[in-house]
Amino acid sequence: MHPQRQPSSVSTMLDRSVVVTGWGAVSAYGWGVQHLAPVFAGKTAVARHRLSELPGATDLWAAKLTQTLPEGMFDRRVEDADRVTQMSVFAANQAMQIARLDPVHVGMLGWGTGFGGAATLDGAYQRLYLGQHDLSGRVSPLTIPKAMNHASAASIAAWARLDCPVMTYSNACASSAVAIGEAILAIAQGRCDVAIVGGSEALIVPGVVKAWESLGALAKSVSNQSHMDWHGPFDQFRNGFVLGEGAACLVLESGSHAQARGAQVLAHCLGYAQVNDPACVTHPHAEPQLRSMYAALQQAGIKTHQVAYVNAHATGTLAGDASEIDALNALFQTSDALVSSTKGATGHLMGAAGAMEAILSINALRLKKCPPNTGVRRLDSRIRFKVPLKSKPLQPLGVCLSNSFAFGGTNVSLVFKSHE
Numbered sequence: 001m002h003p004q005r006q007p008s009s010v011s012t013m014l015d016r017s018v019v020v021t022g023w024g025a026v027s028a029y030g031w032g033v034q035h036l037a038p039v040f041a042g043k044t045a046v047a048r049h050r051l052s053e054l055p056g057a058t059d060l061w062a063a064k065l066t067q068t069l070p071e072g073m074f075d076r077r078v079e080d081a082d083r084v085t086q087m088s089v090f091a092a093n094q095a096m097q098i099a100r101l102d103p104v105h106v107g108m109l110g111w112g113t114g115f116g117g118a119a120t121l122d123g124a125y126q127r128l129y130l131g132q133h134d135l136s137g138r139v140s141p142l143t144i145p146k147a148m149n150h151a152s153a154a155s156i157a158a159w160a161r162l163d164c165p166v167m168t169y170s171n172a173c174a175s176s177a178v179a180i181g182e183a184i185l186a187i188a189q190g191r192c193d194v195a196i197v198g199g200s201e202a203l204i205v206p207g208v209v210k211a212w213e214s215l216g217a218l219a220k221s222v223s224n225q226s227h228m229d230w231h232g233p234f235d236q237f238r239n240g241f242v243l244g245e246g247a248a249c250l251v252l253e254s255g256s257h258a259q260a261r262g263a264q265v266l267a268h269c270l271g272y273a274q275v276n277d278p279a280c281v282t283h284p285h286a287e288p289q290l291r292s293m294y295a296a297l298q299q300a301g302i303k304t305h306q307v308a309y310v311n312a313h314a315t316g317t318l319a320g321d322a323s324e325i326d327a328l329n330a331l332f333q334t335s336d337a338l339v340s341s342t343k344g345a346t347g348h349l350m351g352a353a354g355a356m357e358a359i360l361s362i363n364a365l366r367l368k369k370c371p372p373n374t375g376v377r378r379l380d381s382r383i384r385f386k387v388p389l390k391s392k393p394l395q396p397l398g399v400c401l402s403n404s405f406a407f408g409g410t411n412v413s414l415v416f417k418s419h420e
Contacts, residue, residue, distance in 0.1 A: 013301055014188035017255030018269040019419070022099025023359050024091040026200075027246040027346055028063035031070055031090055033098075039345045039360060040391055042372040046230065046242050046347055052206045054126075061219050061230045062204050063244035063347025074159065081146060081155055082117030084202040087247035088152035089159050092196055096160065099251040099263060103160040107192025110167050110183045111153035112175025112199030114351035115208065121147040122205040152200050152247075164192070170351070173313070174274075175199050176248065177354025177404035177412040181272035183252050184414075193257040198249030199352040209243070215282075217241060219316055232344030232375020233314035234321055234387055241315035244347020248355035267362040270399070271300030271415035281408055283319055286326035288411045293331055293401060296413035300399075307337045308397040309370055310385075311361040313405040314341035315348050316375075324405060325382050333384035336395060340387060344375030354404035358414060361400040365418035368394050 025033040028045035038045070045063040069079065069086045078089050088111065096103065124139040124147070145151060150168045157166045169178045176199025183195035203209070212218050219230045219240040231238045258265055273295035277288040297304065310332065314321045328339060342360050343349075349356050364370055370392045379387055398418035405411045 013299060014184070016188055016190065018184050018187045019253055019255050019258050020250050020266040020269065020362060021253050021258050021263040022095040022101060022251035023249065023266065024094025024098065025246065025248045025356060025359055026065065026087040026091050027356065028065050028244055030067060033094060033359065036360065039342055040367065040369055040371045042374050042391060044345045044374045046375070049204070051209055054206065057206065060209060061221070061242045063242060064204050065245055078155065078159065082120040082151060084113070084117055084119070084200050085146070085152045085155045087202065088200040089155055091198060091200070091247040091249040092156045093159065095196065095249040095251050101194065101251055103162055105194045106160070106162050106196055107164050108183055108186055108195040109153055109157055109162055109164060110169060110179035110195060110197045111156065112169045112171070112177070112179040112351045112354065113149055113152055113201055114170060114172050114175055115201065115203055116149035117147035117151055118203050118208050119205050122207040125207060156196070171410040172406035172408045173348070173350050173353050174404040174406035174410040174412045175351035175354065177414060178274065178410065180250065180355060180358060180414060181274060181412060184269045184272045187252055187254050193254045195252045196249060197252055198247065198355040200247035201350040201352045202245040203350060204243050204245055217317060218243065230375065231316065231377065232373065233312070233316045233341035234373055234380050234383065235316070235376045236378040236380050238316045238318065238321060241317055241343065241348045244343070244349045246346070246349050246352055246356060248352055248359050250355060250358060265419040267365065267419055268417040270302065270417050271296040273299060273413050275411045277409035277411060284323040284405055286323045289324055289327040289403070289405050290330050292411040292413040293327065293403065296401065296415050300415040302399055302415060304331055304335045304337070306397055307335065307399050307401055308394045309361060309364050309400040310337055310339040311357045311400065311402040312339055312341045313403040315343055320405070321380065324403070325380060329384045335385065337386065338370040338388050338392060338394060339385045340371055340373040342371050344373060345371070354402070354412065357402050358416070361402045362416050364394060365398055365400055365416065368396065370394050
């Protein structure tokens with residue numbers, strides 16, 4: 001593996017400072033970023049859920065949000081939307097409130113999602129096909145506007161009355177990481193001063209779950225003495241990932257803009273790299289992942305010994321975790337950095353994973369506490385870096401690296417620094 005080989009994304013230092021001034025989140029733990037605290041205590045949101053009441057439906061391991069949208073917060077446009085859009089608007093609204101941001105200052109909205117309104121589309125197909133022998137059935141005329149990938153970004157913009165550029169990124173599980181990275185570049189290059197970025201996903205619906213099952217990618221139950229259980233990311237006996245759902249949003253600003261309006265700074269954005277793996281759509285490789293991490297650190301001006309925490313992409317699949325283990329071994333086996341995957345707690349949020357894990361990584365720096373690698377009984381024997389199975393204090397280095405390595409070959413790494 002050759003980390004020195006330059007990726008297509010530019011790895012020079014950012015032209016001007018970019019900071020995080022607000023965040024919001026929805027997860028299986030609840031509506032609000034404040035509900036993510038159990039991640040740092042090693043308490044998983046993963047449980048057994050019935051996929052559907054349809055005949056032949058099975059149970060699956062998932063981190064599913066069982067609460068509905070809080071009443072009275074939004075108008076009918078949001079209340080009647082697909083639940084992924086509801087999560088998106090909630091997270092964006094919370095992020096703007098925490099940032100105390102007037103939407104008039106927003107110069108860019110970038111949102112990541114892999115599938116859009118999956119529940120709406122799945123429901124439409126069920127109504128059209130179940131019990132039908134022809135295509136004479138009807139579906140709702142709102143199916144397309146509720147199910148399209150751009151629905152979340154468009155709804156956030158409508159709710160906040162934004163007239164700035166609004167973009168949706170769909171790079172599978174790296175979608176929201178790409179949204180964050182591209183906004184970092186836009187602000188650093190002076191194209192805007194403020195960006196709302198994030199992602200959302202809600203895929204625990206029959207059609208999508210069955211597709212993942214057919215691929216053999218979902219975690220299977222294993223017998224653990226008197227009950228059934230599952231193996232999390234980096235476990236020696238892992239056999240697939242656990243679906244999660246939710247939304248995460250960050251407010252990014254130029255340092256000068258944040259300072260001028262007296263905003264609270266949560267973290268500094270130091271680096272972003274994106275490296276494509278052209279070899280295979282579904283089977284990842286370590287070298288592009290290593291190059292992604294190396295390029296992001298290079299842009300940040302950070303050496304590996306200066307990194308306190310790495311939030312790994314690791315999902316719990318055999319091949320995916322194996323390639324990232326090789327890449328992390330090459331970069332961090334002699335480092336004191338703590339490495340963990342938080343997907344054993346939150347589930348895999350797909351397009352929202354990058355933004356959710358950026359929030360968790362930044363929060364780790366702020367708390368000076370590493371979230372544990374939940375769901376592991378026995379670590380993969382090939383691991384040569386430090387993986388805490390219980391929460392541990394972080395070194396006072398104040399730098400973290402967050403990875404998002406997606407189906408399709410998109411590998412993204414982000415570097416953040418705490419604000420002292």
